[in-house]
Amino acid sequence: MSRIKGGYRLRNISSVQADGLPLVSVVTVVYNGQKSLEQTIQSVLNQTYPNLEYIIVDGGSTDGTLDIIRKYEESIAYWKSEKDNGISDAFNKGISLATGELIGLLNADDWYEPDALETIVSAYKPGSVVHGNMQYWNEDGSKGLFFKPNQKLLPKEMTINHPTVFISRSLYEQYGTFSTNYKLAMDYHLLLRLYLASVPFIEVDKTIANMRSGGFSGNWINCYREVCRAKNELLGNKRQNQLFYTWQVLRRSISETLANTPLSFINRLYRSYFSPMKKA
Helix, strand or coil: CCCEEECHHHHCCCCCCCCCCCCEEEEEEECCCCCCHHHHHHHHHCCCCCCEEEEEEECCCCCCHHHHHHHCHHHCCEEEECCCCCHHHHHHHHHHHCCCCEEEECCCCEEECCCHHHHHHHHCCCCCEEEEEEEEECCCCCEEEEECCCHHHCCCCCCCCHHHCEEEHHHHHHHCCCCCCCCCCHHHHHHHHHHHCCCCEEEEEEEEEEEECCCCHHHHHHHHHHHHHHHHHHHCCHHHHHHHHHHHHHHHHHHHHHCCCHHHHHHHHHHHHCCCEEEC
């Protein structure tokens, strides 16, 4: 498949530059995402923050994804459709196309709160990582679990949701982008690298993004394995990492076994006192 591209940049139109406000680049990567992409796009284009550019990297979709992208082409800075080598590669393509001072990554199955960018920029300082809370949604459209991050626990596990994360472009330039050696936990690997480099992490106590439940569930063991591998690579102490991986798998297995049974109250007690995942 040859490259297909579009967006107002191709007409030599620059992204809006509002005086005194940093330009924020939002990147969405998508492959055959016609079911939910339009909601994602609308959540970006309807932001209350005025100084943003939107970039979409499509992996060569064969459904109606490109039709949806073209529908909003006048408001998209740049988009392209071509085969890639996985999510990490697609993320990196989007980052390389971004011209904003601050970059956010929003998957095609997620969406922002209307004031997400305004909230992030109000807390942003140059050379920092800014992140916030995330709301999960069930398949029936009801609210699911609510996730409040804890950046201090990053050396243990993924305690920050990347759809809520915005990273200074200067940090990508200094520390690199996503490792293509990771297929699922590439975001954890990147954030842990930045954390260990003592990059400032700024947390805002407000919901930034929404995510549909289900995308992670089928790959959770493999994701935990990659998190363990990232910790081995960046932290060492493989024995301790393996023990924590075993605990994660046991914890998740017990939680899924207890769900929808009379003993499900144990899950609720655990979330109430020990987990960043809460009921909405």
